[in-house]
Amino acid sequence: MSTSPTDGPDWRPVRRLRAHEEVLARIEEQITAGRLRPGDRLPGERQLAESLGVSRASVREALRVLEAMGVLVSTTGRGPDAGAVLAGRPAEALADVLRLHVGLAHFSLHDIVETRRVIETWAARSAAEHARPEHLARLRDAVGRMSAPDLTPDQFNAADTDFHIVLAEASGNAVVATLMHGLRDSVGRHAVEAVERLGWPDSAAALREDHDRILAAIEAGRPDAAAEAVHEHLRRSYPDH
Amino acid sequence: MSTSPTDGPDWRPVRRLRAHEEVLARIEEQITAGRLRPGDRLPGERQLAESLGVSRASVREALRVLEAMGVLVSTTGRGPDAGAVLAGRPAEALADVLRLHVGLAHFSLHDIVETRRVIETWAARSAAEHARPEHLARLRDAVGRMSAPDLTPDQFNAADTDFHIVLAEASGNAVVATLMHGLRDSVGRHAVEAVERLGWPDSAAALREDHDRILAAIEAGRPDAAAEAVHEHLRRSYPDH
DNA sequence: TCCGATCGAATGGTCTGACCATACATTGGT
């Protein structure tokens, strides 16, 4: 068993935070306190460095981290829109994390697909209950684009991705939508290969029919049918998982 | 409607990647190709900079991003374990992303809790079917620590967190476990406040009983009961969501 | 007066080179 928390003096050294971590902490403080909101501009790197008493390099390392997390975007030049602007782009960040850890074999494709199944069947249910007309229109558009003539596998994959992302958005849950986006992006390359391996373009027609069935169930407001259609679609798309 | 892809010459400028993005791309190449595996060391920053033809500052920005994604850890000093070592710590990265975007009001607490419900009820089902003895032992240990006398709310919260993380691990899906970990961490502060607001220590006893019920259902191999117990537990823990 | 060209300024992007802090490896003395 572990030692109890009151075994004697605790001389753990104060953990010395690195300069860029202090900068991150200060910026997160402002965000948590509501003094920094999406769309706001951060002070310039030089000014921030002077205000915080660190070098510009350390500020830049912190900004790089925030950028990787989808919290801000940097643009050069001058004007009201230049500089580091707070943004909300969590999906790419999530996709990057998942993709890298798939590459490191910490995540298996099987687990990714299984997680998608869990999340996406719920999203389909929720969409069948709550989807707004605007979402239905975008779903129809994505299905339509999958039927266009002379599609390349890449273009087909893009329309396929759009459909699944809009489906997740239609669930009304932003976290679910973002996770779906990230999960889908993290296996994008595998999806293209899979559809080619299954026999282009016949496989595409089958997948498009799946999407038709999902959309129809959602439009009809039938949650169970929508969930089942998504389940079936994923089973067809990733037969090995 | 958008312009068709063949409307004429496409003079989109070549996207100029920043130096640290090139570095990231090179490192990800090595990971994807399997030439870099968890536990491996990266070359030193100086050598990497020279090899790739960029400055050390650019290399450091790339390493900072990978560190934020939980892909590597850096240690100073000399020796076989010093330097930048490939690691697999995606949970903190995920938690950081979620927490920051909650702060930016891009994610609501409601959506976070709802996502937990979706993922965790599935995890409980899967755990009831597949949990290994080692996981059951760790679940029992976490429940036991929640019953210790003289717990502070923080300590209680730590044991609570452990229980939910082990539960997700017992599902056998690493992605689900990581997402749960990140979701739970991202609302850790809220959880502590909630249990205090509900009336310490009476609320703790109720939550411990919930955990008991979940554990009993998993040990009995009853997936539906386990899922229902998790559902009930989350309803009690976050009554407003 | 108007409009276009030019210049200045503020921003991020990049590089160089230096020095510090840390922790293992080596060496040399006992």
Place this chain on the structure above:
DNA sequence: ACCAATGTATGGTCAGACCATTCGATCGGA
């Protein structure tokens, strides 16, 4: 054989310079 002093490779940090991009202001001609 042991232990202390020294060496060295590593990341951490900083200062300062210069480049590239973009917008706003200014100037000059029609």
